[in-house]
Amino acid sequence: MNVSAHIEAVYAEVCRRNPGEAEFHQAAAEVLESLAPALERHPEYADTGIVERLVEPERQLIFRVPWVDDQGAVQVNRGFRVEFNSALGPYKGGLRFHPSVNLGIVKFLGFEQIFKNALTGMAIGGGKGGADFDPKGRSDGEIMRFCQSFMTELYRHLGEHTDVPAGDIGVGGREIGYLFGQYRRITNRYESGVLTGKPVGWGGSHVRTEATGYGAVYFAQEMLATRGQNFEGRRVVVSGSGNVALYAVEKVHALGGRVVACSDSSGYLVDEDGIDLELLKQVKEVRRERVSAYAEAKRTARFSARGTVYDVACDIALPCATQNEVRCEDAVALVKNGILAVAEGANMPCTPEAVRVFREAGVLFGPGKAANAGGVATSALEMQQNAARDSWSFEQTESRLAEVMRGVHAECRTTAEAYGAGPEDYVFGANVAGFLRVARAMTAQGVI
Ligand code: GLU
Numbered sequence: 001m002n003v004s005a006h007i008e009a010v011y012a013e014v015c016r017r018n019p020g021e022a023e024f025h026q027a028a029a030e031v032l033e034s035l036a037p038a039l040e041r042h043p044e045y046a047d048t049g050i051v052e053r054l055v056e057p058e059r060q061l062i063f064r065v066p067w068v069d070d071q072g073a074v075q076v077n078r079g080f081r082v083e084f085n086s087a088l089g090p091y092k093g094g095l096r097f098h099p100s101v102n103l104g105i106v107k108f109l110g111f112e113q114i115f116k117n118a119l120t121g122m123a124i125g126g127g128k129g130g131a132d133f134d135p136k137g138r139s140d141g142e143i144m145r146f147c148q149s150f151m152t153e154l155y156r157h158l159g160e161h162t163d164v165p166a167g168d169i170g171v172g173g174r175e176i177g178y179l180f181g182q183y184r185r186i187t188n189r190y191e192s193g194v195l196t197g198k199p200v201g202w203g204g205s206h207v208r209t210e211a212t213g214y215g216a217v218y219f220a221q222e223m224l225a226t227r228g229q230n231f232e233g234r235r236v237v238v239s240g241s242g243n244v245a246l247y248a249v250e251k252v253h254a255l256g257g258r259v260v261a262c263s264d265s266s267g268y269l270v271d272e273d274g275i276d277l278e279l280l281k282q283v284k285e286v287r288r289e290r291v292s293a294y295a296e297a298k299r300t301a302r303f304s305a306r307g308t309v310y311d312v313a314c315d316i317a318l319p320c321a322t323q324n325e326v327r328c329e330d331a332v333a334l335v336k337n338g339i340l341a342v343a344e345g346a347n348m349p350c351t352p353e354a355v356r357v358f359r360e361a362g363v364l365f366g367p368g369k370a371a372n373a374g375g376v377a378t379s380a381l382e383m384q385q386n387a388a389r390d391s392w393s394f395e396q397t398e399s400r401l402a403e404v405m406r407g408v409h410a411e412c413r414t415t416a417e418a419y420g421a422g423p424e425d426y427v428f429g430a431n432v433a434g435f436l437r438v439a440r441a442m443t444a445q446g447v448i
Contacts, residue, residue, distance in 0.1 A: 050439045054435075062103065073187065079129070112377070119408050158183065218260070246281060262291065339363055344372060376402040417429075
């Protein structure tokens with residue numbers, strides 16, 4: 001079978017075996033489309049079924065999460081953990097608590113995570129998990145009871161050398177604290193390295209909170225530098241207003257750019273003065289309100305429940321909200337307004353059609369598995385500190401993060417060129433570089 005027919009057959013099998021899992025099909029297609037040149041050069045990978053093995057998770061867990069709400073009513077959610085690939089290290093990837101979570105979403109995220117984690121060059125495999133639990137409007141007590149019930153099942157599958165979850169949408173320091181507490185209680189082990197994203201002071205790493213947002217900005221900065229450009233004086237749009245978005249805003253401002261808009265699921269916010277990060281944090285993290293509350297508190301800002309944040313003209317866009325938020329028409333609008341660069345802070349925020357629009361227009365485009373690798377890379381740094389019972393300074397940790405992001409950027413470009421594409425084909429470079437690292441390890445470890 002020739003290489004393209006082989007890849008097509010694998011994709012057809014992915015769709016047949018995982019019916020209805022549209023996001024997983026999309027994530028698999030995006031990677032598979034890049035692999036022909038790598039398989040042509042390395043027929044041994046095709047011969048040993050590496051691609052067939054890669055698209056099949058090593059283990060998939062689905063479990064009941066029963067808990068009691070503040071009214072005394074019993075609630076039942078569904079929990080997931082997809083342990084996708086452990087050729088390079090323990091399964092590593094976040095937990096997402098959001099009503100949209102289902103097996104297909106977790107599989108798409110876990111699949112992306114394999115290549116992202118490989119790209120960092122660190123010893124971490126790929127996995128992802130979560131639950132269809134909606135934390136919106138829930139009290140602290142409800143969140144705690146939910147986390148405790150979730151961990152009461154999940155703990156048996158975890159371990160610092162086995163599977164190490166962290167946060168994602170709906171899971172931050174508070175949730176990681178509750179999850180860790182329950183793990184510790186059940187196992188009677190203070191196993192710091194079993195979860196990352198812990199608050200600083202009891203095993204958490206400096207910069208982990210900031211890392212995904214900072215890393216995406218570093219990645220964009222590296223891309224811009226190849227064209228002799230930077231953030232200085234640039235108008236920037238950041239979608240979302242969660243953990244990734246907040247720290248992307250902070251780093252853009254530190255580099256002399258101005259973030260003029262951000263969003264949440266209720267609409268978007270424009271502040272031509274530049275987003276006031278302290279106010280946004282107050283609204284989103286302390287008061288846990290919608291972005292419209294920012295516009296109510298600041299005269300220069302306006303909120304819109306119609307249209308999208310991508311209607312706002314900008315030089316650089318950092319999609320930091322969720323999957324498939326940038327549609328074809330949004331990409332067309334951004335290109336029309338003269339966009340220079342897009343770096344994905346979220347996982348797969350751009351639809352395939354939007355990515356095509358950016359690439360055809362010559363826009364610098366950093367795919368999530370490269371541009372947002374800073375979060376998981378800093379998780380791996382947290383694991384290193386935990387293993388050594390050590391704690392590094394903010395500066396030391398941030399310089400390691402910056403070094404990793406420079407490495408990821410360089411790896412994308414050199415791999416893209418080495419396998420016959422232009423150096424600016426970051427999508428191709430990221431997919432091939434991630435694939436090669438995993439394929440080498442899987443080959444060396446036999447048919448497992
Ligand atoms: N959820 C994050 C991601 O998408 C972080 C995962 C981690 O730190 O393990 O990469």
